[in-house]
Amino acid sequence: MGKKVVSLPIELVLEIFSHVPTRQLCKFMTLSKTFDYEIRKIFIARFNSIFWNSHRRLLVLMTRYLLDFVPVHNVFDLTFSRFDTSTLMATFYLDPSQPSNTVGPNHSKLWGLKLRGDGILRDNMLNEPLMYTNWDCPTETHDSRIYVFDSETDKEHPFLKSFFVTRGQLKVPTGECGKTNGLWESSIMGKNKHKSSQAKFVGKNELKEDGSNLQTVLGMLNEVNIKATMLLASIEEQTKDRCIGGIRFLVLEGGEEFLKRKKCCTIS
Numbered sequence: 001m002g003k004k005v006v007s008l009p010i011e012l013v014l015e016i017f018s019h020v021p022t023r024q025l026c027k028f029m030t031l032s033k034t035f036d037y038e039i040r041k042i043f044i045a046r047f048n049s050i051f052w053n054s055h056r057r058l059l060v061l062m063t064r065y066l067l068d069f070v071p072v073h074n075v076f077d078l079t080f081s082r083f084d085t086s087t088l089m090a091t092f093y094l095d096p097s098q099p100s101n102t103v104g105p106n107h108s109k110l111w112g113l114k115l116r117g118d119g120i121l122r123d124n125m126l127n128e129p130l131m132y133t134n135w136d137c138p139t140e141t142h143d144s145r146i147y148v149f150d151s152e153t154d155k156e157h158p159f160l161k162s163f164f165v166t167r168g169q170l171k172v173p174t175g176e177c178g179k180t181n182g183l184w185e186s187s188i189m190g191k192n193k194h195k196s197s198q199a200k201f202v203g204k205n206e207l208k209e210d211g212s213n214l215q216t217v218l219g220m221l222n223e224v225n226i227k228a229t230m231l232l233a234s235i236e237e238q239t240k241d242r243c244i245g246g247i248r249f250l251v252l253e254g255g256e257e258f259l260k261r262k263k264c265c266t267i268s
Helices: 010-017 022-028 033-051 228-237 255-261
Strands: 056-066 070-084 089-093 108-115 130-133 139-150 159-173 183-189 197-208 216-227 247-252
Touching: 010 033, 022 033, 022 228, 033 070, 033 228, 056 216, 056 247, 070 216, 089 228, 108 255, 139 228, 139 247, 159 183, 159 197, 159 216, 159 228, 216 228, 247 255
Parallel strands: none
Antiparallel strands: 056 070, 056 139, 070 089, 089 216, 108 247, 130 216, 139 159, 159 247, 183 197, 197 216
16 A cells, blocks of 8 residues: 555644745745745744844955956945845845944944954955046956844954855946946846846946046945845854855954954854
8 A cells, every 4th residue: 555645734834834944945935826925924024033133234345356366355334224025135235324444333343354264354444435447447347245244242242253145246337337327236146047136236436536637436335135035044054154265254443452362263
């Protein structure tokens, strides 16, 4: 006799799903419209419980290479703006009122960024504009890396862990983008054959007049639109960036003294 198949009540299945990690839960969305609808509700509840908190931030590292080997880094701290529950896409934006080189709603002073390896990034640390000249190519490629972090801490713990979300090549215009009033968009694409967008970047370039023949264009990253499930998976799995030069954690003022005392720094 064949094995008897026992169907579980949908309520029990959904209760089980509520305890399944986000990355695995995504695979069940294609089973039926009912599962898709109910799983989306789970994702929405998870996202709201985590990101309706001004301390939950997005960190973006954009790196371009001058003369093919000199890296220039720009890092942006973005705060949550809105969540589209129909597409499960979350939008984070750069708050123009945030003081330079400060992190989070409490405006904690940033000392530097500890990178994987021995590096510490202290140039163009946070929310500084991208700078281009009329010598640059019309479009430049930036190696872009996205992280999530929690800015809530105290003076006794001047370190903020970052969790890696995704990376990709971003093509950014270097001109003033006159036809679009300076605005530009560029996306990090997925690796599947359909190449759906994993994250869309929106920025604005402005021409800086200095009276010389050398024109300077300043570019700012305004917002990032990204899949909420990627953010949830990164936090649940506490994903670390394995790439040399990737960001491990943010060092606030006072943290540099700890780094000086400890050759091998362990952040708990």
